[in-house]
Amino acid sequence: MVLDRQVLDSPTLLIGTPAQMAEQLRERRERYGFSYITVLEPFLDAFAPVLEELKGS
Numbered sequence: 001m002v003l004d005r006q007v008l009d010s011p012t013l014l015i016g017t018p019a020q021m022a023e024q025l026r027e028r029r030e031r032y033g034f035s036y037i038t039v040l041e042p043f044l045d046a047f048a049p050v051l052e053e054l055k056g057s
Contacts (some may be wrong), residue, residue: 018049019053020051
């Protein structure tokens with residue numbers, strides 16, 4: 001479905017394992033020039049593994 005592809009391609013959505021999400025963030029940095037992200041406080045602990053994947057990137 002076209003809508004599903006549009007949602008999955010959204011630069012504001014991360015889906016997958018921590019390694020996959022880290023890769024998505026690296027790709028978005030290259031494509032869109034993102035230099036920082038915002039993570040809402042209730043999700044900080046859950047997002048920590050993604051930050052570990054990004055160390056040194």
